[in-house]
Amino acid sequence: MIRLKLLDFVIIFSVLLITIILTLIIYSGYNLPGLLKITSESDVYFFTLDTDRTVQISGPIGNSVIRIEAGSAFFTDSPCHDKLCVKTGHLNKTGDWAGCLPNKVFISIVKNGNSSEEAINETDSVSY
Amino acid sequence: MKPIQSVTEKNNLIAILAGCSLFLSLIEFTIPKPLPFMRIGLANIPVMISLVILSPRQTFFLMFIKVLGQSLVSGTLFSYIFLFSIAGSFSSCSAMLFVKHMFRSKVSMVGISAAGAFISNSVQVLMACIFIFEKSAVVIAPPFLATGLVTSVLLGLFTEYFINHSEWLKGKVRT
Numbered sequence: 001m002i003r004l005k006l007l008d009f010v011i012i013f014s015v016l017l018i019t020i021i022l023t024l025i026i027y028s029g030y031n032l033p034g035l036l037k038i039t040s041e042s043d044v045y046f047f048t049l050d051t052d053r054t055v056q057i058s059g060p061i062g063n064s065v066i067r068i069e070a071g072s073a074f075f076t077d078s079p080c081h082d083k084l085c086v087k088t089g090h091l092n093k094t095g096d097w098a099g100c101l102p103n104k105v106f107i108s109i110v111k112n113g114n115s116s117e118e119a120i121n122e123t124d125s126v127s128y
Numbered sequence: 129m130k131p132i133q134s135v136t137e138k139n140n141l142i143a144i145l146a147g148c149s150l151f152l153s154l155i156e157f158t159i160p161k162p163l164p165f166m167r168i169g170l171a172n173i174p175v176m177i178s179l180v181i182l183s184p185r186q187t188f189f190l191m192f193i194k195v196l197g198q199s200l201v202s203g204t205l206f207s208y209i210f211l212f213s214i215a216g217s218f219s220s221c222s223a224m225l226f227v228k229h230m231f232r233s234k235v236s237m238v239g240i241s242a243a244g245a246f247i248s249n250s251v252q253v254l255m256a257c258i259f260i261f262e263k264s265a266v267v268i269a270p271p272f273l274a275t276g277l278v279t280s281v282l283l284g285l286f287t288e289y290f291i292n293h294s295e296w297l298k299g300k301v302r303t
Binding site for chain 2: 001002007009011012018022023
């Protein structure tokens with residue numbers, strides 16, 4: 001009735017293959033750990049959330065201490081008087097943010113747009 | 129074998145196919161879709177038929193009438209959707225003509241349809257990424273391409289069957 005040619009299958013399978021590969025590439029990026037973006041008065045720092053560390057950021061009125069632990073980030077100490085940034089608590093989702101206005105430190109979790117390991121290491125070495 | 133067709137006869141064919149195309153796109157509007165951009169592409173059946181009975185130039189002309197008519201009916205003529213529509217149709221038309229004339233009898237309508245749908249969908253996703261939305265618009269690409277593949281294969285099967293069995297098409301088919 002309908003005679004399919006070899007090339008039909010070639011086209012169908014190549015389209016299928018491209019679709020599957022694209023699916024893997026596009027959706028695998030979603031499992032990457034988020035990046036913590038720290039904006040201070042003078043600099044911008046990036047840290048991956050999968051390594052635990054404590055970061056001290058100096059601002060106009062002193063040092064803000066930010067702790068990254070178990071995939072979330074939070075202010076542990078701040079020189080400001082109301083400590084709103086510390087009270088904000090843990091940030092773990094993309095788009096979460098906290099800030100210390102007196103000390104001009106702003107932290108937020110941004111999506112990790114780079115799918116390759118090298119890119120992550122690159123931002124790491126820059127931030128050190 | 130050279131087709132014995134007058135210019136008027138061929139122009140009439142464009143009109144008939146364009147009419148079919150508009151009718152089919154109206155039918156398609158009545159079918160509910162999970163996402164507005166996911167289309168079955170019923171209106172592309174006449175375009176695929178035109179590949180075997182009209183010249184490439186006439187096929188492009190038919191494609192243009194189809195896009196114009198569709199956007200008039202759906203009210204998207206002066207919106208960005210029209211640009212998406214015409215870019216998708218133009219690229220898929222080019223792709224189908226390329227596959228058709230590259231491989232001639234070595235490929236059936238199923239392959240042509242799958243190639244056309246893939247190109248059209250890719251171009252539209254790319255345009256969405258570049259012009260309207262951020263780069264994150266690529267997340268719609270996999271479901272878009274997957275449904276496009278399924279519907280295009282079904283449409284291709286139907287078109288192939290139609291071309292081989294239609295009494296109306298007999299004697300009109302080139303090559």
